Amino acid sequence: MTRKELEDQLVHYSHQMHRMGWVANHDGNVSVCLSEDRFLITPTALSKATITRSQLIVVNAQSQVISGRHKPFSELALHLYVYRNREDVRVVMHSHAPYATGLAVSGQEVLPTMLPEAIVSLGERIPLIPYAAPKTPEWTMNLGPYMDDADACTLENHGVLSFGPDLETAYLRMELVEHLARIQCIAKQAGEVRTVPQEDVEKLLAARTKAGLGAAARTQAKVSQDLKATIEQTLRGVIAR
Numbered sequence: 001m002t003r004k005e006l007e008d009q010l011v012h013y014s015h016q017m018h019r020m021g022w023v024a025n026h027d028g029n030v031s032v033c034l035s036e037d038r039f040l041i042t043p044t045a046l047s048k049a050t051i052t053r054s055q056l057i058v059v060n061a062q063s064q065v066i067s068g069r070h071k072p073f074s075e076l077a078l079h080l081y082v083y084r085n086r087e088d089v090r091v092v093m094h095s096h097a098p099y100a101t102g103l104a105v106s107g108q109e110v111l112p113t114m115l116p117e118a119i120v121s122l123g124e125r126i127p128l129i130p131y132a133a134p135k136t137p138e139w140t141m142n143l144g145p146y147m148d149d150a151d152a153c154t155l156e157n158h159g160v161l162s163f164g165p166d167l168e169t170a171y172l173r174m175e176l177v178e179h180l181a182r183i184q185c186i187a188k189q190a191g192e193v194r195t196v197p198q199e200d201v202e203k204l205l206a207a208r209t210k211a212g213l214g215a216a217a218r219t220q221a222k223v224s225q226d227l228k229a230t231i232e233q234t235l236r237g238v239i240a241r
């Protein structure tokens, strides 16, 4: 994918977040990891409905602007925390999608265990990260215990984070979280929220691993990174000789 195509895609999904009603005012943000120290991101203080390619900015791992005339968003610390802890993640997306955020505000997790397909796609849990005031150390640190197993999470009194190897996957995960949250709210209104039996959850989690999702995706990313490092080291050795 060319840089222009990547920027076009980032703009497309920013607009899409607004179309879906997941953001209002200047809410929501998207980042793409270009390299270990470069991230293409949406700027702060602009509606996701009208973002253009020329408004995107590039920052480094210290949140400093490398190129572009706008400023980074405040939740960048959360995005960078995810990248530091997950070698398989290349895109992080954040919104205030109303059903998922509504459940997070009321202290409830969105339950993928309501639907068999959702367990394969998102695992057993979409963790609810405990509230912390923005920009405090706890704000990012609270994500820590959940980084191993989650592909999306909700943030208490805040919103939703989803992540993945590319823009489409991160977007579809956000979409699924919000769709599940909506189903959960309807089920609760209609009666009881029932989840699938635990023995089936185990089978579906095995199917998730077989599909290369969850921990399997991280192992794959780690193997390919280790392989890349070994190749680079070998090449350096050959050049030195």
Ligand SMILES: [Zn+2]
Residues within 6 Å of the ligand: 027, 028, 075, 094, 095, 096, 158, 159
């Ligand atoms: Zn937010």
